[in-house]
Every structure is written in C-alpha cells, then in structure tokens.
Amino acid sequence: MKDMSDTKTMILTVAERFDDRGDIMQLTLKGDGPLPLFTAGAHIDLLVETPEGPLWRQYSLAGNPADRDCYRLGILKDPESRGGSTALHRLVKTGEKVHVEGPRNHFPLATDATNTVLFGGGIGVTPMLAMAWELHDRDAPFTLHYATRSAERTAFLDQIEGLPFRANIVLHHDDGQGAEPLDLARDLPKAEAGTHVYVCGPQGFMDWVIGEAEKAGYPGKQIHREYFSADVDATGDSFEVYCEQSDLTVTVGPDETIAKVLAREGLKIEVKCEEGICGTCVTDVLEGEIDHRDQFLTEEEREDGDQICCCCSRAKGRLVLDI
Structure with missing residues (x-):
C-alpha cells in the first residue's frame, strides 16, 4: 500500500508567487524552520477557500527533495477544474498563510531501476x-x-x-x-x-x-x-453497504457515492479529491465485489479486492466495510 502516513496540518507562508507561462502559478512555501522530508513524486494537500466553502486539493512537489527550506509547487489555472485552482490563482498572494497536510507519496521512484x-x-x-x-x-x-x-x-x-x-x-x-x-x-x-x-x-x-x-x-x-484529475463516472445501479464496526446498513442510490451516503447517516469518511486520485477515502472491504472507478489503486491492489475508494467506486451487490 502506498504511503499515507502523514496527515499533520501545517501553516506555511507563501514566500513567493510567480505567474509563469502556460497559466501556471509557481508557489514557494516556507515554514518557521526545516520542513518535513519528502521523496520525489510526493504531493501536499492544500486547503483552498472557495465561495462554496473550503476544499482540499493535491499538488505535487516540484523542488529538490534535498532542500528542506521550502516546498515548490506549480498550479495550473484550469478552467475545467472544480474551483480549486482558479480560486488559488485569484486569491493567493505573497506573504499569506496557507494550511497544508503531508507530504505523502503515492508515486515513488523504483529503487531497482537501471x-x-x-x-x-x-x-x-x-x-x-x-x-x-x-x-x-x-x-x-x-x-x-x-x-x-x-x-x-x-x-x-x-x-x-x-x-x-x-x-x-x-x-x-x-x-x-x-x-x-x-x-x-x-x-x-x-x-x-x-x-x-x-x-x-x-x-x-x-x-x-x-x-x-x-x-x-x-x-x-x-x-x-x-x-492530477480524472473523468470519473460514479453513477450506477443501487447497492447495499453494511458497516460492520458501526452496525450500520445503507443503500447507495444510482447518483450517490458511498462517502456521501454514509456522511448523511453520521458516519464520515474523509474525502479530499472526490475523483478517486488521492487515496484519502480508501476503506477496507471485508466482503463483496467492488466496481472500481478510481485511478489510485494499483491493478494488484484491485485484484486483492479488499480496498475501495469511497468517493467514486461502487459495488456489484452487497458490500461489507470495516468501519
């Protein structure tokens, strides 16, 4: 399973903003001292304030992993996005504070590559x-x-x-x-x-x-x-989900997701990307056939059949979750 261990929230300062070619904004983030180590391929979760409310979005780290003085990001102003990148381009200024979680690495380099x-x-x-x-x-x-x-x-x-x-x-x-x-x-x-x-x-x-x-x-x-993003179809036939630890049974409708239905019943699964790319909502599955719709799990992990991205994936029949 990929590294998802660090979820501590940090408050960092935008030390520099540079509007680069291609509608890409470069941000340099700094803290009060050395920042947590990261390995190449890692990303951070950045809290974005939008008119519809706060959103967590994931951005890859572009700098030298050996440099603990700052984190460097490149953020595309994407008109097709769900508001995170456009809000950041509009609102973020040098000197402002931002909330960050991570770093986490779902995309590490293979150590045995020649x-x-x-x-x-x-x-x-x-x-x-x-x-x-x-x-x-x-x-x-x-x-x-x-x-x-x-x-x-x-x-x-x-x-x-x-x-x-x-x-x-x-x-x-x-x-x-x-x-x-x-x-x-x-x-x-x-x-x-x-x-x-x-x-x-x-x-x-x-x-x-x-x-x-x-x-x-x-x-x-x-x-x-x-x-960075994915076109995900999270719709389909209704199915039943039983949460074993909580002794809760729900029905997920054709246009609903597991995470949203459970949240409505008071059982919250943390969700960030809502596109099946960040892995935040991965939940253990005890029984049932999964209809994977994510881009996060590897083919080997899908074949194991014991994990699901609750923000977008569905089930073929009844599903039992370990929550």
Missing part, C-alpha cells in the same frame, strides 16, 4: 522535476521528456535552463517551433527489465503514453502514473 524515463505533459512536469533532482543526486541514468503545446506555454523553462542535469531533459513542443513534438516511436526506449517509465499530465496524454508503453512490452509494474 534506467528511468520520465514523461511530463504540461503541468505534469511538476513531480518529474523532483524525480530528476533525486535521480541526479543518486547519479542514476534518466531522461525527462517535457511536452507542451509551444515554447510560450512551457512553464519552469527559466529554471530548467540552469539545472545541473539540463542535458537529461528533452523539450517537446506540439507546434514544432524550437523543439520537435514528442514521438513515442522514437522517444520511448525498448522495454527492458530495468527500465521504468513514469508519466504525469492531462488524462489523454497519459493514456497515450501508457498505451504505447504497454504495446512496446512494458509490464504493468514498470509503468508508473499519477493523475
């Missing part, structure tokens, strides 16, 4: 930059492919040009101006036992990279992914 290939699409480059730092410090072989629509939409470009591992980074622009578009027939290495592929970015970009890696013969355990 070669690592990183694919970042747009805002998906943020965890890849931290991974590149960690791999560089390990003196481990890697290549980072960073794909954007154009040079004018390429955030972090100023920092990238000065990085000590700049030679390991390949820029790709869809418009072909200044850098060739990403070509997986060329840029995805041959599948070998020690080569691991990591991908993060828009869902279409990720599905493309993952699909091509699978076609090339990469086994699932060598393809690593992290979704």
Whole structure:
C-alpha cells in the first residue's frame, strides 16, 4: 500500500508567487524552520477557500527533495477544474498563510531501476522535476521528456535552463517551433527489465503514453502514473453497504457515492479529491465485489479486492466495510 502516513496540518507562508507561462502559478512555501522530508513524486494537500466553502486539493512537489527550506509547487489555472485552482490563482498572494497536510507519496521512484524515463505533459512536469533532482543526486541514468503545446506555454523553462542535469531533459513542443513534438516511436526506449517509465499530465496524454508503453512490452509494474484529475463516472445501479464496526446498513442510490451516503447517516469518511486520485477515502472491504472507478489503486491492489475508494467506486451487490 502506498504511503499515507502523514496527515499533520501545517501553516506555511507563501514566500513567493510567480505567474509563469502556460497559466501556471509557481508557489514557494516556507515554514518557521526545516520542513518535513519528502521523496520525489510526493504531493501536499492544500486547503483552498472557495465561495462554496473550503476544499482540499493535491499538488505535487516540484523542488529538490534535498532542500528542506521550502516546498515548490506549480498550479495550473484550469478552467475545467472544480474551483480549486482558479480560486488559488485569484486569491493567493505573497506573504499569506496557507494550511497544508503531508507530504505523502503515492508515486515513488523504483529503487531497482537501471534506467528511468520520465514523461511530463504540461503541468505534469511538476513531480518529474523532483524525480530528476533525486535521480541526479543518486547519479542514476534518466531522461525527462517535457511536452507542451509551444515554447510560450512551457512553464519552469527559466529554471530548467540552469539545472545541473539540463542535458537529461528533452523539450517537446506540439507546434514544432524550437523543439520537435514528442514521438513515442522514437522517444520511448525498448522495454527492458530495468527500465521504468513514469508519466504525469492531462488524462489523454497519459493514456497515450501508457498505451504505447504497454504495446512496446512494458509490464504493468514498470509503468508508473499519477493523475492530477480524472473523468470519473460514479453513477450506477443501487447497492447495499453494511458497516460492520458501526452496525450500520445503507443503500447507495444510482447518483450517490458511498462517502456521501454514509456522511448523511453520521458516519464520515474523509474525502479530499472526490475523483478517486488521492487515496484519502480508501476503506477496507471485508466482503463483496467492488466496481472500481478510481485511478489510485494499483491493478494488484484491485485484484486483492479488499480496498475501495469511497468517493467514486461502487459495488456489484452487497458490500461489507470495516468501519
């Protein structure tokens, strides 16, 4: 199971805000002293105040994991989001305090890799930059492919040009101006036992990279992914949920989620992303067949059949939860 151990809330200061290319806002967060350690691929949960109320949203850490002085984030102003990113772009200013939980890592680097290939699409480059730092410090072989629509939409470009591992980074622009578009027939290495592929970015970009890696013969355990958002259909037929510890039985309707129905009955499961990508609401299952709708659990964890993301996944029949 992935690391979900640190849920302590911190109050950090926005030491710097920089509005970068591609509608991406860079934030530098600092505390009163050294911040908790994180490993490459980790994210923090950031509390966002919106007109509809407070929301928790997850943002990957983009800085050097060896630097405990600050956390660095890149946040896309996404018009298709549910309000978190647009609220942050509108409201956050240098000097303000923000509530943070974590860091937590659902997307760690494989320690047994002999070669690592990183694919970042747009805002998906943020965890890849931290991974590149960690791999560089390990003196481990890697290549980072960073794909954007154009040079004018390429955030972090100023920092990238000065990085000590700049030679390991390949820029790709869809418009072909200044850098060739990403070509997986060329840029995805041959599948070998020690080569691991990591991908993060828009869902279409990720599905493309993952699909091509699978076609090339990469086994699932060598393809690593992290979704920033996901198109989740949480609807379906009604089903019954029995909570064993609480001795509570509920019916989840066609347009309801387990978490919302249980909350209505006074049994609250903590939920943050509501899209099945952060893992906050993962709950142990004692009996029943799960209809997984999340992007968080691995295929191996799904096959075990003993965990469910209650914010979006459903059941095929009666489900018994260990709560």
